[in-house]
Structure formats: C-alpha cells, structure tokens
Amino acid sequence: xxVSRTMNSNTKRIVVTVAVVMILLPLGYSLxxxxxxxxxxxxxxxxERPDPKYQKCVRNTEYMRFHHMDLLKQIRExxxxxxxxxxxxxxxxxxxxxxxxxxxxQCHNSVSLNLDCFGCHYYPEPxxxxxxxxxxxxx
Amino acid sequence: MNRRKFLKKGGMVLSGTVCADGLLLLTSCNPSExxxxxxxxxxxxxxxxxxxxxxxxxxxxxxxxxxxxxxxFHGDKRWDIHWIRKVGxxxxxxxxxxEKMIPMLCNHCENPPCAQxxxxxxxxxxxxxxxxVDHHRCIGCRYCMIACPYNARFFNYKDDPDWxxxxxxxxxxGVAESCHFCAHLLDxxxxxxxxxxxxxxxxxxxxxxxxxxxxxxxxxxxADTPLKRIRADLGTEPKVYYKGL
Numbered sequence: 001x002x003v004s005r006t007m008n009s010n011t012k013r014i015v016v017t018v019a020v021v022m023i024l025l026p027l028g029y030s031l032x033x034x035x036x037x038x039x040x041x042x043x044x045x046x047x048e049r050p051d052p053k054y055q056k057c058v059r060n061t062e063y064m065r066f067h068h069m070d071l072l073k074q075i076r077e078x079x080x081x082x083x084x085x086x087x088x089x090x091x092x093x094x095x096x097x098x099x100x101x102x103x104x105x106q107c108h109n110s111v112s113l114n115l116d117c118f119g120c121h122y123y124p125e126p127x128x129x130x131x132x133x134x135x136x137x138x139x
Numbered sequence: 140m141n142r143r144k145f146l147k148k149g150g151m152v153l154s155g156t157v158c159a160d161g162l163l164l165l166t167s168c169n170p171s172e173x174x175x176x177x178x179x180x181x182x183x184x185x186x187x188x189x190x191x192x193x194x195x196x197x198x199x200x201x202x203x204x205x206x207x208x209x210x211x212f213h214g215d216k217r218w219d220i221h222w223i224r225k226v227g228x229x230x231x232x233x234x235x236x237x238e239k240m241i242p243m244l245c246n247h248c249e250n251p252p253c254a255q256x257x258x259x260x261x262x263x264x265x266x267x268x269x270x271x272v273d274h275h276r277c278i279g280c281r282y283c284m285i286a287c288p289y290n291a292r293f294f295n296y297k298d299d300p301d302w303x304x305x306x307x308x309x310x311x312x313g314v315a316e317s318c319h320f321c322a323h324l325l326d327x328x329x330x331x332x333x334x335x336x337x338x339x340x341x342x343x344x345x346x347x348x349x350x351x352x353x354x355x356x357x358x359x360x361x362a363d364t365p366l367k368r369i370r371a372d373l374g375t376e377p378k379v380y381y382k383g384l
Contacts, residue, residue, distance in 0.1 A: 080273050083179050083265060083326050091306070119298070120274070120308040 045106040050096035058092070090121050098124070179266035183378070184320055185350040186334075187360045188242055190383040192344035195240040198225065199340050200333035207321060207332035209309045211299035220293040222318040223333055241384065242345075244333075245270060245291040245318035246369065246377030253283035253292060253317075262315075268350075268378060269320050277314040284315060288370050289377075292317045320347075350378065 050057075057064055059071065078084040097103040100123040108115060117123075140148075204210060204222050211220045223244040229237075251270045254262045261276035262283050272283075284292040298312045307323060310316050321331035329335075334347040348357035357380075360366065366380040 076275065080271075080275070081263070081265075082177075083267075083322070116311060119311045122302065122305040122308070124305075 045110045046102075047106055048097065048099055048102040051098065054096040057096070090117075090123060094123055100124075177266045181267075181351070183268040183350040184247070184325065185268075185348065185357050185361075185378040185380070186244075186247075186320070187346040187357050187366060187380045187382060189344045189346070190239065190241055190381055192342055193240075193242060194342065195225070197340075197342065199336050199342075200242060200345065201225070203332040203336035204318075206303045207307065207324075209299075209302055209304055209307060210316075211295060211297070211310075212301070213297065213299065218296045220295065220316065222291075222293075222316070239384070241381065242333075243289065243291065243369075244379065245320075246289050246375070246379045247318075247320065249376030249378065250374060252286040252288065252375060256282040256286040258282065265322070267325075269322050269325075270317070271319045271322055272314070272316055274308075274310050274314045274316070279313040279315065281315060283317075287317075288373055288375065 059067075064071075072089075075089050079089060094100075100118060104115075104123070107113075200223050201221065205212060208222060210222050211218070213219055223242055225240045226243040227238040227240050229239070247268060247270050249268070251262070251264055254260075254264055254270060257263075258280060259276050259278055261273045261278070262270065263273070264270050279294070281294055284290075284294060292315050294315050295310050295312050299309070302309060321329075321333075324331060330347055334345045337343055337345045346356050346360060348355035350358055350361070352358060353362075360382070361380060364382060366382055367384040368377045368380055369384075371377070
C-alpha cells in the first residue's frame with residue numbers, strides 16, 4: 001500500500017514536470033530565437049520606406065495602416081461614379097511607394113490576403129534600387 | 140371652462156400644429172433644395188459620324204481605341220473585343236443593295252437597355268449622358284450584352300497580356316465592357332482617342348461635342364443636316380448620329 005503511494009507521487013512529479021516543460025516550450029523557443037535571430041523574424045512584414053523626397057502621406061501613418069482600404073474605396077466611388085478625377089489614387093500612391101512587392105504585398109502576404117487590384121491597375125516594379133528597408137512602424 | 144369649450148380649443152390647437160408641420164414638410168421637400176448641382180450634368184456628350192468621309196478600309200479609330208483603352212485583342216474572333224468596329228450594313232428592299240461599312244460603337248442611349256437590366260447597377264448612365272461600366276461591381280452575368288440592340292458590348296473571356304497604355308487600367312477576365320467616350324480623357328478636358336486620330340490622319344469624319352451647347356459643332360450639324368440614328372425606332376434615343384446613312 002505504502003510502496004504504491006510513493007510510486008504514485010513519483011509518477012505525478014514526472015507528469016507535472018513534463019507538462020510544465022511542454023507548456024513553456026513555445027515561450028522558451030521564442031525567447032531563444034528572439035535572442036539569437038533578433039529582427040530577422042520572418043513573421044514581421046518589412047515595409048519599404050518611400051522615397052525620402054516625399055515628406056508625408058495623404059493621411060497619417062496610423063490611419064493608413066488600418067483604413068487605407070476605406071480611403072481607396074471612397075476615392076474609387078468618387079472617381080468611377082461621380083467623375084471626380086482630381087483626388088488621389090493608385091497613381092499618387094505609386095509616386096512614393098514605388099514597389100508593390102516591397103510595400104503592399106508585404107502585409108497582404110503575411111495575412112494571406114489575395115487582392116486583384118493589380119490585375120487591372122498598373123503598379124510598376126521599382127526603377128531604382130532602394131536600400132532603405134526599415135522595420136515596420138519605425139518611421 | 141366647460142367640456143364643450145375645452146374640446147373646441149383643443150381641436151383648434153391640434154389642427155394648427157398639424158398645418159404648421161405640413162407647411163414645414165412641404166418647404167423642406169422643395170426639389171430645388173434637394174437636388175445637388177452636379178459638375179457632370181453641365182454637358183451632354185454626343186457624336187456625329189460622316190459616312191461620306193469615312194473610308195471603308197480605314198481602321199485608324201479602331202487602332203487608336205485599342206492603344207488608348209487597352210482593349211483586348213487575341214487575334215481570335217471568339218475573344219476579341221471591339222469598342223469601335225466597322226460593320227457592313229445593307230438596306231433591305233432597295234435597289235442600290237450595296238454594302239456600307241460604318242463605324243459602330245456604344246451609342247450611349249438616353250434610355251440605355253444595358254443599364255436597365257444590370258442586376259448590380261454596374262452599368263449606369265452618368266449625368267453627362269455617358270453609359271459606363273463600373274468594372275469593380277460587374278459580376279459578369281452578360282445580361283447587358285443580350286439587352287444591347289447594337290451589339291456594342293463585349294465580354295472578357297480571357298486576360299490579355301498586352302498593356303499599351305499604362306496610365307489606364309485593363310479589365311480582368313469575367314467583366315463586360317464597352318466604349319465610354321474615353322470618359323477619363325473627357326474629364327481631363329481632352330477629346331476621345333478615335334476623334335483625335337481621325338482628325339490627325341486628315342479625314343475628320345467623326346465630330347464630337349456637347350449637345351447641350353447650341354453653338355457646338357455637333358449641335359449645329361444636328362440642327363442643319365439630315366442625320367440618322369441606328370434603330371431610332373426602338374426608343375433608346377442614341378447619341379451617335381450618322382450622316383449619309
């Protein structure tokens with residue numbers, strides 16, 4: 001009776017240890033990978049900074065990050081249905097953000113969004129090589 | 140105050156308020172206040188094509204349209220799209236049964252059947268009379284192609300890799316399209332590509348202008364010369380006129 005009880009407590013201890021290790025494993029992994037791999041974590045999208053000669057966007061960065069699609073839809077409605085063609089649009093976006101691959105697609109790919117804007121609207125590949133890659137939100 | 144007087148006065152007060160509210164409502168429903176002045180509604184675009192000048196073998200307007208609007212051309216008549224095309228027409232029951240080649244494009248009807256049948260309001264008439272497709276809304280049902288009496292509508296069965304004019308978007312596979320009088324150029328104050336080209340090559344068979352302006356070239360032509368519209372009997376009120384049809 002007594003032997004089986006000690007055996008039980010030993011197994012319990014082992015089970016608890018294994019469970020704790022299992023629970024903490026992802027945390028430990030991310031800590032270790034963060035310490036060794038640093039900023040090269042592939043889950044973070046990298047947004048290309050626009051050409052330095054452009055000082056600011058049509059709206060502030062926070063608004064553009066979360067609501068650029070609303071703004072684009074609004075512009076589209078004015079442009080297509082009311083003929084107000086003096087507003088900003090893709091034409092003015094691509095003046096600063098020259099590369100679709102290094103700007104738009106960075107976030108869209110990381111959240112698995114497949115947009116079909118660029119099947120019809122021209123958004124060119126960059127004509128010059130910009131080395132000013134910055135981490136997202138570092139502006 | 141007895142009961143009779145109270146009811147009388149109450150009735151007067153009640154009817155007074157009802158009348159005042161009615162008056163307020165009537166004044167707020169005044170149409171001159173609710174309709175907004177639209178920038179587009181100042182014009183009404185129309186076209187006159189002089190068939191005496193138009194040469195049967197010339198395709199300059201078609202080429203210009205393709206280059207300006209990225210109209211798909213695959214070299215296969217099943218999939219080719221023509222916003223403006225040459226059509227041979229023949230008058231029935233007449234002695235001079237010769238075929239006549241006429242440039243055919245969207246007639247920009249005043250009562251467009253394509254816009255009436257569109258289930259998602261992708262095709263609509265702008266305030267300047269141009270019938271235009273919002274390709275973002277088009278679901279590709281092809282009702283407009285069936286409804287159009289001029290066969291001016293085409294469907295994108297395939298994507299075309301060519302992209303001659305990068306400043307104007309292409310249409311993707313699965314939407315219907317037709318001529319829009321180069322609305323993107325009109326909004327910039329320019330003229331449609333076919334009109335410009337026809338003048339540039341020295342033919343000037345296509346006249347384009349504002350039908351609301353009585354002094355415009357088109358209005359004067361319509362007033363002075365006998366012009367015909369294709370299938371005017373249908374009541375669609377097309378805005379493309381032909382001289383010498």
